[in-house]
Structure formats: C-alpha cells, structure tokens
Amino acid sequence: MTTALRTHELGKRYGRSRHWALRDCTLDLPSGRVVALVGPNGAGKSTLLGLAAGLLAPTAGRVEVLGEDPSSGAEHLARVGFVSQDAPTYRGMSVADHLRLGAHLNPRWDERIVRERIDRLGIDPHRRTGSLSGGQRAQIALTMAIGKRPELLILDEPVAALDPLARREFMQDLMEAVAEQGLTVVLSSHLVSDLERACDYLVVLVDSQVRVAGDLDDLLASHRRMTGARRASDTGPAGQHVVTASHTDRQSTFVVRTAAPIVDPSWDAAPLGLEDLVLAYLRSDASSQRPRPTVEVVR
Numbered sequence: 627m628t629t630a631l632r633t634h635e636l637g638k639r640y641g642r643s644r645h646w647a648l649r650d651c652t653l654d655l656p657s658g659r660v661v662a663l664v665g666p667n668g669a670g671k672s673t674l675l676g677l678a679a680g681l682l683a684p685t686a687g688r689v690e691v692l693g694e695d696p697s698s699g700a701e702h703l704a705r706v707g708f709v710s711q712d713a714p715t716y717r718g719m720s721v722a723d724h725l726r727l728g729a730h731l732n733p734r735w736d737e738r739i740v741r742e743r744i745d746r747l748g749i750d751p752h753r754r755t756g757s758l759s760g761g762q763r764a765q766i767a768l769t770m771a772i773g774k775r776p777e778l779l780i781l782d783e784p785v786a787a788l789d790p791l792a793r794r795e796f797m798q799d800l801m802e803a804v805a806e807q808g809l810t811v812v813l814s815s816h817l818v819s820d821l822e823r824a825c826d827y828l829v830v831l832v833d834s835q836v837r838v839a840g841d842l843d844d845l846l847a848s849h850r851r852m853t854g855a856r857r858a859s860d861t862g863p864a865g866q867h868v869v870t871a872s873h874t875d876r877q878s879t880f881v882v883r884t885a886a887p888i889v890d891p892s893w894d895a896a897p898l899g900l901e902d903l904v905l906a907y908l909r910s911d912a913s914s915q916r917p918r919p920t921v922e923v924v925r
C-alpha cells in the first residue's frame with residue numbers, strides 16, 4: 627500500500643495556547659482512495675488537514691504527504707489541492723480572474739474540466755466572488771482545486787454549504803476525477819450519507835485518536851448489531867469485540883466487530899449501515915478499543 631498521508635504522534639498547539647488542538651495523532655492513509663475523515667466537533671480534523679496541507683506547522687511529531695514534508699516547497703504544493711472549511715476566494719476578484727490565476731499558478735491546470743464545471747453551475751464568470759452566495763463560493767474553490775489536477779485533494783467539509791442536489795453532483799464530480807485522474811481524496815464531513823456514495827475508506831477520529839480506520843466495505847462486512855434477551859453482564863457475546871452496548875429492560879444490543887460468522891441462536895445479528903457504524907465508534911469509549919472490551923451502557 628502506498629501512503630498518501632502518514633502522521634506519527636503528530637501534535638499541534640495554536641499560538642501560545644496550552645491546549646492541544648491535536649495530540650499524539652498517528653495514522654496512515656492509503657493513496658488511490660477516497661478517504662472519509664469523520665469525528666465530532668473539536669476532534670482535530672481541520673487541524674490535521676491544515677497540517678497535511680502545509681498551512682500549519684506541527685508543534686510535535688511528524689507528518690508526511692505523498693512521501694514528503696508538506697512544507698517542502700512549490701513542487702510539492704503543486705501535487706496537493708486543499709479547500710478549507712471556509713472555502714476562501716478573493717472577494718474583489720471575478721470568477722474569470724480566479725480561473726486565470728489558477729491557470730497561471732498551476733502547471734497541470736485543466737481548463738476543460740474547469741470550464742465545464744463553471745458552465746454547469748451557471749455562474750457568470752464576470753461576477754466578483756464577493757457577490758456570490760456561500761455555496762457558490764464553495765463551488766468556485768472546489769472547482770479551482772479539481773482544476774489543479776492534484777495527486778492528493780484535501781477537502782475540509784467541502785459540501786457543508788452546498789444544497790442537496792449540488793452536494794450529490796459534487797460527489798459525482800469527485801468520483802469521476804478519481805476514476806479519470808487516479809486522484810486520492812481525503813475529505814472531512816459530518817454528512818455521512820454523502821460520504822457513503824463517494825468514499826471507500828473510513829477514518830473515525832475522536833480526541834485526535836483514530837477509533838477505527840479501514841476499507842469501508844471491509845468495515846461494514848465485519849461489524850454486526852446483535853440483539854438478544856437482556857444480559858445482566860456488560861460484557862458482550864462470547865468472543866466478540868464490543869464497540870458499544872445498550873440495554874432496555876428486556877433487551878441488550880451490542881455493536882460488535884467480528885471476523886467470523888455469528889452462529890449463536892440466542893442473538894439476532896444484523897448488518898450495519900455507514901451511519902450506524904460511525905455512530906457506534908463516536909459513542910464508544912476509548913477504552914473499548916483496547917483488547918479487553920468495556921461497554922458503554924445506555925439506559
């Protein structure tokens with residue numbers, strides 16, 4: 627597996643703050659994939675992506691992007707596209723000016739892709755971006771990032787400002803760019819239903835730590851929701867790694883990670899969708915990721 631983004635005990639404190647925005651974050655993201663980075667507010671996703679884009683300098687640890695230090699210079703920057711959460715554009719400049727600037731600055735600029743997208747979006751190229759809606763500005767920033775034809779595209783909540791149809795179309799554009807250009811994408815989002823269509827690799831980040839990471843299909847295939855009669859014990863079904871547990875008076879439900887088929891007839895086992903898988907890991911206590919499982923009990 628070649629690696630698009632690798633971090634080792636990566637940490638970041640902003641300015642003189644004593645608070646770690648990201649701490650001891652170690653992960654490895656494969657190239658050639660569309661990676662969904664999900665986690666609760668404040669988990670450190672934007673900070674991680676800013677460090678990967680070379681916009682922030684680490685306070686501790688290491689980060690490597692496409693095998694290089696992200697701050698290693700202009701040649702490296704041409705290989706990486708980044709759109710931050712606020713989709714910045716130069717508000718006094720027109721859309722056409724942005725596109726000219728993109729063509730000037732980027733050696734691999736793809737005028738065809740850019741023109742097609744702008745036409746499809748129906749945005750008048752003569753308009754200043756300051757007069758566009760937030761969603762339209764996000765579309766311009768995303769178009770610029772795709773037009774750059776990077777090897778790695780890093781997107782921090784790219785679709786948050788887009789309407790549902792625009793979100794779906796953007797995800798489709800992204801998948802086409804991945805298929806045509808062999809692009810690697812790392813994108814953070816809270817909109818799990820959008821990720822399900824486009825992403826094939828999942829990372830759940832909580833408090834700077836990876837709770838789970840892996841090929842999306844493998845993860846979905848290896849997790850089950852198991853429901854059975856109320857168990858007195860908080861430990862789950864024998865031999866299964868418990869991610870979360872919840873109990874009513876009559877029933878116990880566990881989300882488990884399992885490599886083997888579940889044959890115990892006292893449990894009903896059902897597959898999980900992406901949203902439920904993500905929620906299970908967001909709810910799970912960090913200690914449940916250790917070999918000896920501990921369960922969170924929701925009454």
Ligand SMILES: Nc1ncnc2c1ncn2[C@@H]1O[C@H](COP(=O)(O)OP(=O)(O)OP(=O)(O)O)[C@@H](O)[C@H]1O
Binds near residue numbers: 643646670673674
């Ligand atoms: N510029 C900054 N100065 C100081 N602290 C910051 C700054 N940006 C982020 N933080 C802090 O760093 C931590 C991680 O924030 P970050 O924005 O990376 O999380 P996130 O997972 O992207 O959250 P969200 O989903 O809400 O966008 C938070 O505690 C946040 O308050």
